Amino acid sequence: MxxxxxxxxxxxxxxxxxxxxxxxxxxxxxxxxxxxxxxxxxxxxxxxxxxxxxxxxxxxxxxxxxxxxxxxxxxxxxxxxxxxxxxxxxxxxxxxxxxxxxxxxxxxxxxxxxxxxxxxxxxxxxxxxxxxxxxxxxxxxxxxxxxxxxxxxxxxxxxxxxxxxxEQLCFSRPIFAEVSRVFTVMHAKHKQNPDISARPMTKTHLEKFAKDFTEVYNKAWAAHGEGKCLDETKTLKMFKMMKPIINEHISWFVYENEKPIAMWMNLPDTNQWFKYLNGKFGIWEKLKFLWIKRFKKNEKMIGIVFGVIPEWQRKGIEGYMIWEGTQHLRKHTDFKVTEMQWIGDFNPKMIKIAENLDTTVTRKxxxxxxxxxxxxxxxxxxxx
Known part of the structure; x- marks a missing residue:
């Protein structure tokens, strides 16, 4: 019964x-x-x-x-x-x-x-x-x-x-794994272009990056499958909510003469800290979280979203961005592995992008x- x-x-x-x-x-x-x-x-x-x-x-x-x-x-x-x-x-x-x-x-x-x-x-x-x-x-x-x-x-x-x-596919790769030669070749190519620059997202300029993120996302994904247009105000609100856990070394934007053309957004996997709190998040747990966050190494980051505006797709700009960001975060963070949020098997275009990033399926x-x-x-x- x-x-x-x-x-x-x-x-x-x-x-x-x-x-x-x-x-x-x-x-x-x-x-x-x-x-x-x-x-x-x-x-x-x-x-x-x-x-x-x-x-x-x-x-x-x-x-x-x-x-x-x-x-x-x-x-x-x-x-x-x-x-x-x-x-x-x-x-x-x-x-x-x-x-x-x-x-x-x-x-x-x-x-x-x-x-x-x-x-x-x-x-x-x-x-x-x-x-x-x-x-x-x-x-x-x-x-x-x-x-x-x-x-x-x-x-x-x-x-x-x-x-x-x-099926929901999760792609992952070790941070220090060998990077595809295609990426390094494309990085070398675009590095010679004085109009192209890459920079990490910083907490002190969230308004700018929220605006740039919204612009790239809407151009890259709004008309793609089930994509939805984002509003800059909502993006900024989301960024402000994420501010306590933003790592300023792992989310990257690429610009052509200050016009945003690509972005690669990552966050630390907060579960690597939350797993010590037993589901609770009261005052004591928040203090404990801050202590853990400061002194406990987090070796996993999560790929949230990746986007390139249509005019720059299939030109290797993602290789430039990935290698530029990877070289930097290898020096300035403790991360050893990155795992992307799941991609539905009904989305072959996004799966192809993930595969091109030198990842493998590690979770379904x-x-x-x-x-x-x-x-x-x-x-x-x-x-x-």
Whole structure:
């Protein structure tokens, strides 16, 4: 017998956070997310998707009142698919197929009552940049905001009938690995051009870099697939929020006569610091974080976004930028590896860019889909 509890009071909210910590306590690769990052997803005052969407959290307990699973299930009106599709995420479960099936059935029934015809998961009641996908290869320490799960979760999903809608590929490379000769050749070529210069992003000039970032991003990605135009004001707000963790040696911009033409944005992987805080971020933890940040070496950085304006694409300017930045950060930082945020397998152009950066796939996640009509033909995410 499984008992279902909707998360409504403080005790249940706490259990929603504590259950995975107990479940993964013997897994050395598990890094507990900050409680605040989870709770903000379900805070209607902070998550704008509540304005037109709906979300509920559930705990699943056995006959002894012991938690054996949890999940969040939701409808996001901005998540437009061919058919009405709901989502679920923050799924955790013991290694038991019957329990997992019960949870999946509960999600399906909740969504069917609201007119949905399919469900995707595990996804986030928010943007794709956080808590999205199931790890299916490369069970290493997760990056900040990245899901982590046991290998057996893949079987729980696929035995129920889920199919992979798209794979999420994470590309990585050692900082001190040999750099492609193409990069060094292109660097030497553009280095001779007095109109071309490269510089790292600094905290004292966030307004300028926010403006330059917005310009490059919108030209490079706004018309590309599912890209969205960015607003300079929102970019600056985002940069200011990131200011405490910005490393002034690892994000680079390239200019032609002061006109921004390319950018390469990276951040330290804050999970390398947060993993010592056990999910908490109160006053004491913030002080501890500052101490750890100052004295504990962080050897991993995350590639956030890379862009070259159309006029400069296929001219090797990325090689100039990458080698210029790499030489600098090798001297001025402790980073030993960089890993890019995931790229969907439906985006071959971006995958090609990642491959051209001399990276290899070191981690795979998957977004699964389940049609409620089991006779419906399954289609993977369309190629962009």
């Amino acid at each position: 499984i008992i279902v509890e909707e998360v409504q009071n403080e005790t249940q909210k706490k259990e929603f956070l504590e259950f995975p910590a107990r479940l993964y306590q013997q897994d050395q690769n598990y890094i507990r997310p900050r409680n605040i990052d989870i709770e903000d997803v379900f805070n209607s005052k902070k998550n704008k998707l509540f304005n037109g969407g709906e979300c509920s959290r559930f705990l699943f307990k056995n006959a002894h009142n012991k938690t054996v699973g949890k999940v969040a299930v939701f409808i996001n009106e901005t998540y437009q698919q061919k058919q009405p599709t709901g989502g679920f995420g923050f799924f955790d479960c013991i290694n038991d197929q019957e329990t997992a099936n019960f949870i999946f059935d509960h999600c399906k029934n909740w969504l069917q009552l609201r007119g949905m015809e399919a469900m995707d998961g595990p996804i986030n009641f928010g943007e794709r940049d956080k808590f999205w996908g199931l790890v299916i290869e490369g069970f290493a320490e997760p990056l900040f905001g990245m899901n982590y799960n046991f290998p057996y979760y893949k079987e729980l999903f696929e035995n129920y009938g889920f199919k992979i809608y798209f 996640l998957a977004t699964y889909r389940y049609f409620f009509d089991r006779n419906r033909e399954f289609e993977r995410h369309p190629i962009l």
